[in-house]
Amino acid sequence: MQILNRPRRNRKSTAIREMLCETRLDVAQLVYPLFIVDGNGIQDEVKSMPGNYRWSLDLLLKEIESCIALGIQQYVLFPAVEEHLKDNIASYSYSNDNFYLNAINKIKTTFPQITLISDVAMDPYSSDGHDGFVANGQIDNDATLPILAQMTIAQAQAGIDIIGPSDMMDGRVGFLRQAMDKEGFVNTSIMSYTAKYASAYYGPFRDALDSAPKAGDKKTYQMNPANKMEAVREANLDESEGADILMVKPAILYLDVIQLLKQNSNLPIAAYNVSGECSMLMAAAQKGYLNYEAAMQEMLISIARAGADIILTYFAKDYARLMKK
Numbered sequence: 206m207q208i209l210n211r212p213r214r215n216r217k218s219t220a221i222r223e224m225l226c227e228t229r230l231d232v233a234q235l236v237y238p239l240f241i242v243d244g245n246g247i248q249d250e251v252k253s254m255p256g257n258y259r260w261s262l263d264l265l266l267k268e269i270e271s272c273i274a275l276g277i278q279q280y281v282l283f284p285a286v287e288e289h290l291k292d293n294i295a296s297y298s299y300s301n302d303n304f305y306l307n308a309i310n311k312i313k314t315t316f317p318q319i320t321l322i323s324d325v326a327m328d329p330y331s332s333d334g335h336d337g338f339v340a341n342g343q344i345d346n347d348a349t350l351p352i353l354a355q356m357t358i359a360q361a362q363a364g365i366d367i368i369g370p371s372d373m374m375d376g377r378v379g380f381l382r383q384a385m386d387k388e389g390f391v392n393t394s395i396m397s398y399t400a401k402y403a404s405a406y407y408g409p410f411r412d413a414l415d416s417a418p419k420a421g422d423k424k425t426y427q428m429n430p431a432n433k434m435e436a437v438r439e440a441n442l443d444e445s446e447g448a449d450i451l452m453v454k455p456a457i458l459y460l461d462v463i464q465l466l467k468q469n470s471n472l473p474i475a476a477y478n479v480s481g482e483c484s485m486l487m488a489a490a491q492k493g494y495l496n497y498e499a500a501m502q503e504m505l506i507s508i509a510r511a512g513a514d515i516i517l518t519y520f521a522k523d524y525a526r527l528m529k530k
């Protein structure tokens with residue numbers, strides 16, 4: 206048979222396939238999300254997120270040590286706060302005896318070489334369960350910014366490397382940049398949740414933190430899943446306000462948005478492979494419907510192929526283990 210072009214020639218051996226591989230994903234590009242609770246000796250599995258735990262600081266330090274041994278150098282830390290510490294102004298987020306701030310300090314003094322990223326939003330500390338300040342049933346954008354700034358300065362003082370504003374208030378990147386610069390934290394970076402969608406796929410995360418909204422939803426601040434040009438507008442704003450890294454969230458359902466921001470910005474693009482995306486794969490694997498290792502690697506490589514430079518994923522540890530083999 207006369208067939209001039211035979212693409213299969215470029216797939217004929219493992220060596221050739223590896224040579225011609227267009228996308229590679231290094232463990233150095235992964236950020237591992239971890240949940241922390243106050244207390245001692247706690248390793249409490251999140252029911253809707255098999256293999257993920259709420260850790261107390263003592264055990265979290267051991268967990269991070271074992272992840273460092275696998276090559277993971279980037280971590281994003283989320284606090285699960287007891288209900289009685291929550292109020293409508295999220296005052297616990299910047300209080301002196303806050304266990305999350307204390308943990309940031311301890312983790313960074315124990316492992317100064319790693320990158321530690323925070324979450325900046327009111328929801329883990331808010332009695333309303335919203336990312337912004339609630340007044341008369343509405344999210345008050347401008348009243349939220351000073352609260353986020355107090356939270357940010359407290360995290361910067363504790364030694365965080367990168368703050369991660371996930372609240373989607375207008376103007377917050379510039380406001381937080383200015384607040385940090387004024388206090389002398391010019392080297393503390395901002396990874397902005399630039400295109401954060403109002404997604405059903407955050408459900409397991411809200412179980413982990415008990416942070417679901419008490420009333421209403423997040424649609425007046427998080428983006429409509431139907432939109433993508435709006436993501437470019439958000440990216441332009443965050444860039445002009447001083448963001449160092451832009452993020453798209455969720456990841457696998459928004460690969461087109463990742464690609465769009467990669468093409469429209471010179472900043473590094475992060476993608477958050479969120480709790481629901483990971484949990485649905487885990488659930489299918491536990492039922493025997495999918496092969497966990499293969500499906501997980503394919504999910505991560507698809508996010509990198511779309512243009513993500515950095516991936517926040519609950520699979521980071523398992524991926525790092527696989528790469529060691």
Ligand code: PBG
Nearest residue numbers: 326328371406407410479480481
């Ligand atoms: C809170 C925040 C959320 C996530 C990260 N930061 C939840 C939300 O906006 O309701 C979700 C992460 C995940 O689902 O893995 N500001």
